[in-house]
Amino acid sequence: xxxxxxxxxxxxxxxxxxxxxxxxxxxxxxxxxxxxxxxxxxxxxxxxxxxxxxxxxxxxxxxxxxxxxxxxxxxxxxxxxxxxxxxxxxxxxxxxxxxxxxxxxxxxxxxxxxxxxxxxxxxxxxxxxxxxxxxxxxxxxxxxxxxxxxxxxxxxxxxxxxxxxxxxxxxxxxxxxxxxxxxxxxxxxxxxxxxxxxxxxxxxxxxxxxxxxxxxxxxxxxxxxxxxxxxxxxxxxxxxxxxxxxxxxxxxxxxxxxxxxxxxxxxxxxxxxxxxxxxxxxxxxxxxxxxxxxxxxxxxxxxxxxxxxxxxxxxxxxxxxxxxxxxxxxxxxxxxxxxxxxxxxxxxxxxxxxxxxxxxxxxxxxxxxxxxxxxxxxxxxxxxxxxxxxxxxxxxxxxxxxxxxxxxxxxxxxxxxxxxxxxxxxxxxxxxxxxxxxxxxxxxxxxxxxxxxxxxxxxxxxxxxxxxxxxxxxxxxxxxxxxxxxxxxxxxxxxxxxxxxxxxxxxxxxxxxxxxxxxxxxxxxxxxx
Numbered sequence: 001x002x003x004x005x006x007x008x009x010x011x012x013x014x015x016x017x018x019x020x021x022x023x024x025x026x027x028x029x030x031x032x033x034x035x036x037x038x039x040x041x042x043x044x045x046x047x048x049x050x051x052x053x054x055x056x057x058x059x060x061x062x063x064x065x066x067x068x069x070x071x072x073x074x075x076x077x078x079x080x081x082x083x084x085x086x087x088x089x090x091x092x093x094x095x096x097x098x099x100x101x102x103x104x105x106x107x108x109x110x111x112x113x114x115x116x117x118x119x120x121x122x123x124x125x126x127x128x129x130x131x132x133x134x135x136x137x138x139x140x141x142x143x144x145x146x147x148x149x150x151x152x153x154x155x156x157x158x159x160x161x162x163x164x165x166x167x168x169x170x171x172x173x174x175x176x177x178x179x180x181x182x183x184x185x186x187x188x189x190x191x192x193x194x195x196x197x198x199x200x201x202x203x204x205x206x207x208x209x210x211x212x213x214x215x216x217x218x219x220x221x222x223x224x225x226x227x228x229x230x231x232x233x234x235x236x237x238x239x240x241x242x243x244x245x246x247x248x249x250x251x252x253x254x255x256x257x258x259x260x261x262x263x264x265x266x267x268x269x270x271x272x273x274x275x276x277x278x279x280x281x282x283x284x285x286x287x288x289x290x291x292x293x294x295x296x297x298x299x300x301x302x303x304x305x306x307x308x309x310x311x312x313x314x315x316x317x318x319x320x321x322x323x324x325x326x327x328x329x330x331x332x333x334x335x336x337x338x339x340x341x342x343x344x345x346x347x348x349x350x351x352x353x354x355x356x357x358x359x360x361x362x363x364x365x366x367x368x369x370x371x372x373x374x375x376x377x378x379x380x381x382x383x384x385x386x387x388x389x390x391x392x393x394x395x396x397x398x399x400x401x402x403x404x405x406x407x408x409x410x411x412x413x414x415x416x417x418x419x420x421x422x423x424x425x426x427x428x429x430x431x432x433x434x435x436x437x438x439x440x441x442x443x444x445x446x447x448x449x450x451x452x453x454x455x456x457x458x459x460x461x462x463x464x465x466x467x468x469x470x471x472x473x474x475x476x477x478x479x480x481x482x483x484x485x486x487x488x489x490x491x492x493x494x495x496x497x498x499x500x501x502x503x504x505x506x507x508x509x510x511x512x513x514x515x516x517x518x519x520x521x522x523x524x525x526x527x528x529x
Contacts, residue, residue: 002049003090005042009035012085015095033075034082037062050090059083063103067151125161125169129154132205135214139438152194153201156181169209174202216438228271231262238309247397249375257302260288273316278323281307285324300324337474338460343368345458346451356435358422360450362414363432367447367471369411373398374447381429385415 013031016022022030041058042048059080066076080100088096118127133154136146160177161167178198185195204214226232235258239251246254264284270276285303289296307321338346347364351357366377375397384394390407415431423431426439434440451471 004048005039005050005086006048008050008086008090009039009082012082012089012095015089016085020095020097030078030082034078035086037079038082038086050086052087055083055087123169125167126158128169128205128209129158132201132208132214135208136204139216141437145437148193148197149201152190152197156198157201157205171206174205178202216440225263227259227262228266230271231266234273234310234315235259235262237313238306241309253298254302254306257299258306260291261303261306264288273310273320276316276320278318278320281320281323300326337470337472338368342458342460343474346454346460349454349458352417355418355422355424358414358418359432359435360454362411362418363447363450364454364471365414366411367451368474369408370405371472372405373472378430378432378442378447380431382419382431383429385412385431387412 009031012035013027016030017024017027038055038058042051042054045054047054062071062076062079065071066073080103084100085095088094114124114127114130118124119131121127133146133150136149157174157177160180161173164173166173181190181195181198184190185192208214227235235255238258239255242251261284264287265271265276265280268280268284270280281303285296285299288299304321304324307316307324308319310316311319311321347361347368350360350364352361363377366372366380367374370392372380372392372394373396376394379397380392380394385392385407387407390412392405392407393402395402419431424433424435424437424439426433428439428441430441432442434442434446
């Protein structure tokens with residue numbers, strides 16, 4: 001039986017008012033933003049009566065506009081509910097007032113469980129994509145995060161396989177898909193976030209096929225140039241031998257420097273360490289020196305230890321480490337802390353009404369009132385804080401020695417506020433976590449990035465400062481100005497040698513002025529001579 005669309009919509013609105021007691025305002029919202037767009041479409045198509053197929057076509061177009069950002073979420077939801085109401089009223093004369101089944105579940109095959117045969121087929125692309133999507137849900141990622149992976153990663157990839165009329169997973173086809181997405185990004189057809197999600201999805205799928213699971217980790221940045229498999233394999237052997245021997249930060253530094261060395265060799269057409277001579281090492285160091293404006297000692301240390309490893313393990317015929325200079329001319333700079341005025345601006349920068357702001361403020365106030373290194377703040381656990389005795393007790397990451405510091409009220413209150421009102425729910429022992437799902441500790445360099453961001457917001461000049469370490473400098477400077485003895489300063493900073501505290505003396509301008517020698521006696525001596 002044919003049902004006029006306009007009459008059907010008017011009947012639905014009347015039932016909403018009379019039978020379900022909907023307010024005038026809410027009824028008007030349904031009329032204006034739900035039924036009206038549908039009626040306009042049917043009128044444009046020259047269709048007067050309700051048509052299930054035409055309604056499906058209109059809803060598909062509306063969904064596409066919503067996914068592209070051309071239709072706001074609340075308008076899409078009105079249209080979706082209106083379509084459901086019209087369908088139920090046309091079929092059985094009643095309104096279906098139950099919550100709508102999510103569009104993704106109803107229309108997206110990724111949200112429907114694959115058949116048993118598909119799951120048992122290790123090469124079925126639909127089953128593989130579905131299983132990887134289920135793995136991501138284990139990270140407790142929120143709905144919006146999962147949606148972006150579906151829209152920009154899984155859906156386009158599945159459609160690409162469907163366009164190529166195959167359900168068998170093919171790595172070469174996946175690479176063609178990525179190349180197509182890259183081209184679309186380069187030409188402005190899709191934005192960077194869509195391309196990034198596609199890359200991330202492919203990496204997770206490949207990892208799942210190899211290991212049967214998916215880890216949450218960051219993908220290489222755009223434009224990242226990997227070294228050849230020969231160099232990569234040798235680095236893996238070096239890393240495996242030195243894990244537990246060298247600290248995590250040292251390994252990261254060595255990896256960055258050695259990777260640059262390997263890429264420099266590749267630029268010279270050298271793809272084997274047996275082709276490297278002492279002269280080659282020297283040439284590479286000279287070429288790389290421009291990238292190390294603060295001095296090359298880090299580079300020289302990294303190359304020396306790596307080249308010794310090669311020779312010790314028979315990967316080179318000669319000991320290339322002897323071509324690495326013993327040292328370079330040191331570039332000494334006095335790294336100042338923050339002034340009181342700068343510090344006040346920095347601590348006002350975070351918005352403490354937000355979870356991220358509570359975290360950032362707690363990190364900064366902890367840094368300035370304890371002088372802890374960034375790595376120790378990153379590693380702070382709940383068990384490190386004794387709330388009854390107001391103490392922070394840790395084993396320092398750098399020195400491996402225990403350290404006890406007073407927990408000052410402002411620091412304690414900031415940490416407590418973050419733990420109670422800002423920290424993501426997690427059983428992890430670490431205090432400071434990343435703000436975005438999944439719950440995980442903040443990275444090694446996150447604290448420095450946080451401080452740098454707030455320095456920019458607070459318009460604090462960067463000068464020669466190095467982010468978070470400036471708080472440690474400020475802490476040491478304040479202790480000196482309070483006339484704390486140097487040995488006590490060394491203990492509070494967790495130094496293992498008294499000499500380590502000497503750089504802090506250079507910041508005590510007031511006391512340094514007292515060490516100046518008058519030139520008046522020298523001038524008089526000159527006159528006598």
